[in-house]
Structures are given as C-alpha cells and as structure tokens.
Amino acid sequence: MSSQGIGPEPNLSDSKALVTVIGEALVDIIEGPRQGNAAPExxxxxxxxxVAVGCARLGLHTKLVTHxxxxxxxxxIAKHLANNGVEPIVGGSQPTSTALATLDDTGAARYTFAISWDINGASIPALAAAEGSRHVHTGxxxxxxxxxxxxxxxxxxGARxxxxxxxxxxxxxxxxxxxxxARKQAEDFVAASDIVKASxxxxxxxxxxxxxxESMNAWLALGPALVALTRGANGPVLLSRSGRVDITGERVEVADxxxxxxxxxxxxxxxxxxxxxxGAAGRARLQEITQDQLHVLARYANKAAGITCSRPGANPPGLADLGPLANPSFLLEG
Known part of the structure; x- marks a missing residue:
C-alpha cells in the first residue's frame, strides 16, 4: 500500500465527525542516500x-481543519485526503506549505520548512466540527x-x-x-488536554x-489523564495516575x-x-485507566509505529494491518 493508498470511504452524509484533527497539511519533499541521483520523492x-489519515484508516470518521x-x-494533499476518507475544512490564503526532509543513512529525517499557518475564513465550520466531535487532536x-x-x-x-x-x-x-x-505554549496545550504524547x-x-x-511527571501534574512518550527503537512509555508502563520497540527493517x-x-x-x-462520557474511564489497559495500548500504538517505519514516507497502517485492540472486552471490565 503506497502513501496514496485508498482508505475508508468518507461519510459525508453525517455532519459530525468522531475525530477532528486541527493542524497543518503540507508536502514532504524527501531526499537522501536512498534517492541517489533520482528526483526527490x-x-x-x-x-x-x-494523524488524521491514520485515524481514518483505522475506521474513525475524521475531519481535518487545515490549510x-x-x-x-x-x-x-486534497487527493490524498479524499482517497483516505478524511473530510477537510480549509481556511487561509497562502500557498501550500512544504517541508524538505533530508534522510540520513539510518532513515532518520531532518526538516527545512516553507510554511504558513492560518485558518482564517474557516472558523465557523471548524468550530462546528470541533464541538460536534467525540475527540479533538492537535499539535x-x-x-x-x-x-x-x-x-x-x-x-x-469550544470542544472541551x-x-x-x-x-x-x-x-x-x-x-x-x-x-x-515554545515551552510555555506547549504547557498551555498540555493543561488543556486529556492525552498528551511527545517524543x-x-x-x-x-x-x-x-x-x-521528571518531564512526564510534570506534564501529568498539569492535568492530563495520560502522558505518552515515544523513544524510537527503545519503545514507548505510558504514564497515568495508576502508574507507568514501559515496553521495548518493535523489531522491523526500517525504511525511514x-x-x-x-x-x-x-x-x-x-x-x-x-x-x-x-468523549465527555468516556472521560471518567480515561481518568481511571488501568495498568493492563496502558500495557495493551502501548503495544497497539507501538505496533502501528513499527509498521510505518517499515514503509517509505508517512504511510500509516489500516485496520487490515493492525487489527483490533487485544482483548477489549476484558479490558473494558478494568
């Protein structure tokens, strides 16, 4: 499946999204050792x-507020979103942003940006999407x-x-x-969030x-129910008020x-x-998340990241690749 792979059909008859993602859309221009003398990808x-494409490929009705x-x-970008069943809400007036990603010999990327970020003109539909969703992600x-x-x-x-x-x-x-x-802005968003993830x-x-x-504990003290840390090949850490889960990374052949x-x-x-x-109704369950649930969530998300590392470009897995969460009925009893 390529990065332009077909995802779920968009459900445009339903004005409400299960997930609304807010943030930039751009084009990655990738160059590095694997390209040789070929044109950049x-x-x-x-x-x-x-994140929006990843959510949609995993069966979540998703909107993206972007430019x-x-x-x-x-x-x-528009074709990619349509192919993956993500409904865009587009504002702003500047040219499409780009990021030049230069890969080193290990596949790790360093970026140079030509970017603007403004959703002027889309405030009303953006607020409607955020207020009508069960979950809102940004970053x-x-x-x-x-x-x-x-x-x-x-x-x-407005969505909270x-x-x-x-x-x-x-x-x-x-x-x-x-x-x-940047630290002050990050902490303001951490304090406004239920779930935060950082590398x-x-x-x-x-x-x-x-x-x-220390940084994870400091963020947890600002109010989120869950703090997730990714460490590349060393695997993720999930932290909640019930405790901490630390698992090893997926063993994959890394494309990038x-x-x-x-x-x-x-x-x-x-x-x-x-x-x-x-969602508001699920917030209490999130705040009471158990160690068993954290462990299964960590393995599930870690597997998704590993699949993406095995493919060129940002190409997240779909349900056929990842499957459902392990033992959800048992975990729901926690």
Missing amino acids: THPGGSPLN FAEDAYGQL SIATVLPPGSKSVMGLLE RHATISFDPNCRPAISPDKAA DEDLLWLYPDRTLE TVGAGDSFMSALISGLRQLDAL
Whole structure:
C-alpha cells in the first residue's frame, strides 16, 4: 500500500465527525542516500494530516481543519485526503506549505520548512466540527505558529465540554527557536488536554535540565489523564495516575521514520476509542485507566509505529494491518 493508498470511504452524509484533527497539511519533499541521483520523492504530510489519515484508516470518521491552496501541492494533499476518507475544512490564503526532509543513512529525517499557518475564513465550520466531535487532536506547528495558533486554542476551548482532547507538540526548533516561548505554549496545550504524547527529542529540547521521567511527571501534574512518550527503537512509555508502563520497540527493517510518531498517536486514539474512553462520557474511564489497559495500548500504538517505519514516507497502517485492540472486552471490565 503506497502513501496514496485508498482508505475508508468518507461519510459525508453525517455532519459530525468522531475525530477532528486541527493542524497543518503540507508536502514532504524527501531526499537522501536512498534517492541517489533520482528526483526527490513528494508525499502529503504534516503531523496533524498524518494523524488524521491514520485515524481514518483505522475506521474513525475524521475531519481535518487545515490549510492548503489550490496549487499543485494542494491538489496532491486534497487527493490524498479524499482517497483516505478524511473530510477537510480549509481556511487561509497562502500557498501550500512544504517541508524538505533530508534522510540520513539510518532513515532518520531532518526538516527545512516553507510554511504558513492560518485558518482564517474557516472558523465557523471548524468550530462546528470541533464541538460536534467525540475527540479533538492537535499539535505540531499549528500550536506555535501565529496567527493560526491562537485559533487552535479557541477551538479546543469550544470542544472541551463535548470532546476529549489530545496534543502532540512535535517540536520544530526551526519553526519556533524561542525555547522559552515554545515551552510555555506547549504547557498551555498540555493543561488543556486529556492525552498528551511527545517524543524523547521533544522533551529533551523543551527541558534540557530534566530527565524524561521528571518531564512526564510534570506534564501529568498539569492535568492530563495520560502522558505518552515515544523513544524510537527503545519503545514507548505510558504514564497515568495508576502508574507507568514501559515496553521495548518493535523489531522491523526500517525504511525511514517519517510519520512513525503520528501513526503511534492515531493508534492510541483508536485504542482509546475501543476502550470507550473518548468523549465527555468516556472521560471518567480515561481518568481511571488501568495498568493492563496502558500495557495493551502501548503495544497497539507501538505496533502501528513499527509498521510505518517499515514503509517509505508517512504511510500509516489500516485496520487490515493492525487489527483490533487485544482483548477489549476484558479490558473494558478494568
């Protein structure tokens, strides 16, 4: 299945989405050792877009509040979203954003951005989508780059009564080099969220004087029910008020790591949906999540990230690849 693979058909007859993702859509231009003298590859990307596609491929009715233009790159994004059953809500007026991803010999990516973030003109349908969803996810550049970053927090505030909230800072120092400001913005979004996910690189950049464990505990104290940490090949850590789960990474042949963290996030949302732990009605279950549930969620999301690492580009798994959460009926009794 390629990164343009066909996903579930969009259910446009239903104006409400189960999941609304808010954030940037862009085109990844990938170059590195594996390209040799060939032309760079182009793939639709952006962390929020990848999460939206990942959620839709896992059977969740998903909308994406974003920006892209009616240019060649924007048409590539629009086709990708349509093929994967993601309904876009598009604002802003600038050209479609791009990210040049340069891969090293291990497949790890470093990015150079040409990006703008503004959803002006889409505020009414965006708020309707956020307020009508069971879960709202945001993160990455959309939460730090003005003018759109202020709109994102407003949408979360509007959604909070009806939806659970998740956040992934996906820090980009090239976009937000003011570390103190980025830290403050991240903490504001953490405090507004039920579920937060970060990579070890994110936390070490934001808090160079803390251990990862200290940073996770500090975020948990800000109010979320669940804090997830990804550590690449070392595997994830999930932390809640019931305790901590630490598992090893998936053993896969890595094509590249593009989009792996986003696939982890999508699978985590899907797993929590299968545990009936999303939405206002599921918030109490999320806050009481057990160690057994954390362990199964960690394995499920970790498997999704591993599948993505085995494929070129941001190409998250579908239900046929990942299957359902293990023993959900047993876990629902927890």
